Amino acid sequence: MSATPAEVPDRLKTGVAWFDRLTHGGIPSRRLTVLLGQAGAGKTLLSCQIAASRAHLSGAVTVFAALEEPPADILRNAAGFSWDLQSLAGQSFHPIDLRPDPDMVFAGDFDLRGMLATLSAKARQTGAELVVLDGLDTVLGWLANPARRRAELARLGRWLEEEGLTGIVTAKADRVGAPVDALGPLEFAVSLVVALERREEAGGTLRALRITKYRGSPHSSSAHPLFFSRHGLEPLMWPGGDAQPAPQDRVGSGMARLDVLLGGGYLRGSTALLSGPPGTGKSTLAALFASHVCASGGRAVHVAFDEGPEQTIRNMRSVGIDLAAHRASGALRLIGLQPGRDGPEQLLSEILAAIEAHSATALVVDPISSLMRGGVADLGQSAVRRLVEEARARSMTALLTSLVDVGHDPSLSTLSAVSTIADAWIALGYAERGGERNRTLSIVKARGSAHSNQTREFIMTGEGCTLTDVYTAGGAVLLGTARMEREAELRRQDIATALQHQRRQRELQAQLAEAEVRQAQAALQLEATRTELSLLETAEAERRAMQEGARAQLAISRLADTPEGGGGA
Amino acid sequence: MSDVPAPQAAVVLFVAGGAPRSAAALRILMAAIAASGRPESTFRIEVVDVLRDPARALEAGLLATPSLALIPPGGTRRWFVGDFERPELLAGWLADALG
Known part of the structure; x- marks a missing residue:
């Protein structure tokens, strides 16, 4: 435990299951979370996904300050996802068009208390617990002085605490991992920083998410590849492995x-x-x-x-x-x-x-x-x-x-x-x-x-x-x-x-077959030899018998004295 | 055109608390209006403290303080953002916004 309990921020479960798993419980409650990324990395979509999931999870209400894209576009881009942002609009999702007027003239110093007053009014009116500031870099970018930007970010952090609101800011990063000029050093005032990456590579688009900062919380900074499913952004690899008991049937x-x-x-x-x-x-x-x-x-x-x-x-x-x-x-x-x-x-x-x-x-x-x-x-x-x-x-x-x-x-x-x-x-x-x-x-x-x-x-x-x-x-x-x-x-x-x-x-089968053939041949040979031998023996016996018979016949025919007969001579 | 009694243009100055600064801003605004050469009655001037009245900020879709909103009769609202540390800019903008 590197962090003391006092430093660990309360978590607000977002209802986006993989995101809550990755962040060990969700976004810091009554604190500021920043989603950083290049254009098209999915920052706005992820913030909508969190707002909608939170609404579905607990009926929570979100005020969505559209500082860059018109609310209609945001709703349209989120259409087709399972969380149905359109049906939440005006109920638990309240977009306000806060895009700066292009003819707006800037002269001298200013601060964001005007915007915070607008959001306070909207949050009170709707009973919101979550405020999304989509494209805050556009507004902060008006402040030329980095110290002033830092101060306004700090003001935003303090305002969230005072109002009891949880904030999500999306902002553009020039390139992957680059410090965001418009926001200044994020060590300040921000509790959670999530970097979204989108890289075009041979064969397709690589999307990934990385937690680059989570104050008072252990976190892994490895990149998690993402893809779009009908539930919005999802990780290709489910963080933390499977918790399911293995079925045995x-x-x-x-x-x-x-x-x-x-x-x-x-x-x-x-x-x-x-x-x-x-x-x-x-x-x-x-x-x-x-x-x-x-x-x-x-x-x-x-x-x-x-x-x-x-x-x-x-x-x-x-x-x-x-x-x-x-x-x-x-x-x-x-x-x-x-x-x-x-x-x-x-x-x-x-x-x-x-x-x-x-x-x-x-x-x-x-x-x-x-x-x-x-x-x-x-x-x-x-x-x-x-x-x-x-x-x-x-x-x-x-x-x-x-x-x-x-x-x-x-x-x-x-x-x-x-x-x-x-x-x-x-x-x-x-x-x-x-x-x-x-x-x-x-x-x-x-x-x-x-x-x-x-x-x-x-x-x-x-x-x-x-x-x-x-x-x-x-x-x-x-x-x-x-x-x-x-x-x-x-x-x-x-x-x-x-x-x-x-x-x-x-090979062995062939050898076996060959041996069997040889064996058969040998058996035949044996039989043939045996037959021949027995034939030979029979012939010899017959010959002998015939010889004996012939000799006897001869003796009879000659009427000769046989030596065996003896006497007579 | 100028001899026809013109309907009023709405000028709303949004400030966030801080009475001395608000007072200074209002002073600079009045000076700029005077410099515009138009009678003061052409304008309906209002100062809104958004800390006291955030509903007005919401109504206007306010982003920054101090901000000046000018709505010419029949025209669209235009914004001037920032403190009036260079009053000549404000005067130029006013003249431009009123057409």
């Missing part, structure tokens, strides 16, 4: 034998990754799951990136999965999205909106690699992480597919990125055996499950899909699933090892 995969392998099915609220080369049945297994969820009373959102909904329905019908029926019943929401058209954060936003609108209990994204395509460096990975967090928070079971292209680095990095986030990883593949290519399925990892680590053969027919028994030779599983559990950096090596094993397996 299972959701069927749609294939009874796979459920057995998984120890009862997928864990509810978990995310499974289905990886494999093209044509190994990823989409089928994913659709099977979505269909099963819908058939058992759940609600699924199925996002297909490479094809439209109609095509998905057609393809799956050919393996006996009827997605059209589930769509017709309303249980299934099928969405076709264009990869690369929008950045990952935009795609994420659309998927999140669909999940929410549909009250989904299950999600399929086929393939997740499309969500990561394009966009700024790590945004794709953050987007996937966010999706997984959302699934966890909603106890929604998610199935993400990913293409594996052996020897192709980008997709391998997609795979390693997603596989570390996912709770379960099912690897689909091919095995060649006896001149056939057979689909294989193995479970690489399944957190919280006693799972089989053996490879099964995955069979897809028009009647449906099933698994067949363990693929073994000589009593050993030849596909190295155990080895595939190694860390991500070893995965590439693992695939090579697996391929090597497949090769070795084929």
Whole structure:
């Protein structure tokens, strides 16, 4: 505890859940919070979001001093977000147009007591507890002297305390992290400073939020990437991790034998990754799951990136999965999205909106690699992480597919990125055996499950899909699933090892076949030799017998004395 | 035009407390009006202390103090912000604002 309790300001919970988490409870009550950022960084929107959330949370009233943009524009820019600022306008959100008249003439010194009097009157009239001064830099900028600007900021701070109001000021920063000239050094009078960043980078716009100052409060100054969802600005990575207790019940995969392998099915609220080369049945297994969820009373959102909904329905019908029926019943929401058209954060936003609108209990994204395509460096990975967090928070079971292209680095990095986030990883593949290519399925990892680590053969027919028994030779599983559990950096090596094993397996099979042939040949040889020997022995015996017979015959025919006969001579 | 009895122009001086400064501001304003060459009756002059009467500030959408609002008859309100430490600026502005 570096701060004494007296220094820790009371917090006003904003109702923007992630913001309250990030600030350990909200904005300082009866103090000044400053939102800094370049044009378009989302300062005004965040202040509206806080005002609206606060209104929804506790019916709190906000006076919004529009010093830069007209109130109509502010309401219009906030339209379309779930907090519906327009409907709050005049009820708990009171914008006042305080934009300076362009013909206004300045001469000599002045102070902001006039504006504070205006706001006092409005706050009393409406019973407000929060005052937003949007674009205060425009007004403070009239004061040429930095000391005067500081003094006016201090006046604002004192006024908040006297009036019992909590203040949010938005102001432009010239560049990221730069001190704001118009506001002067913010150490003074301001309790919380939040910097919003917006950077254009190859592939898209990077938005981030950073808490640069929180007086009397521990805070992390790291940048939190943001995106726009229908709830306004949201962090890609939920601050502070998940607080949800892990559910223990299972959701069927749609294939009874796979459920057995998984120890009862997928864990509810978990995310499974289905990886494999093209044509190994990823989409089928994913659709099977979505269909099963819908058939058992759940609600699924199925996002297909490479094809439209109609095509998905057609393809799956050919393996006996009827997605059209589930769509017709309303249980299934099928969405076709264009990869690369929008950045990952935009795609994420659309998927999140669909999940929410549909009250989904299950999600399929086929393939997740499309969500990561394009966009700024790590945004794709953050987007996937966010999706997984959302699934966890909603106890929604998610199935993400990913293409594996052996020897192709980008997709391998997609795979390693997603596989570390996912709770379960099912690897689909091919095995060649006896001149056939057979689909294989193995479970690489399944957190919280006693799972089989053996490879099964995955069979897809028009009647449906099933698994067949363990693929073994000589009593050993030849596909190295155990080895595939190694860390991500070893995965590439693992695939090579697996391929090597497949090769070795084929060699051994060939050797075995050869040995069997040799053995058969030897057996034949043995039999032939034995036969020959016995034939020989028979022939010899016959010959002897014949010889004996002949000799006797001869003796008789000659009537000769036989030596044996003896005597006579 | 000047021989037609003109309706009054409203001149509102917004100040925030501080009697001596307000009094000085009012003095400078009166001098500027006198210098404009128009009869004093052309103007309806009012001083508003926003600390006492913040509702008037809200009504006017006041930003800074001291501020002078001038509404010519039938015209739109114009603002002069700042203390009148350079009265000649105020006089010039008045003449311009009255057209």
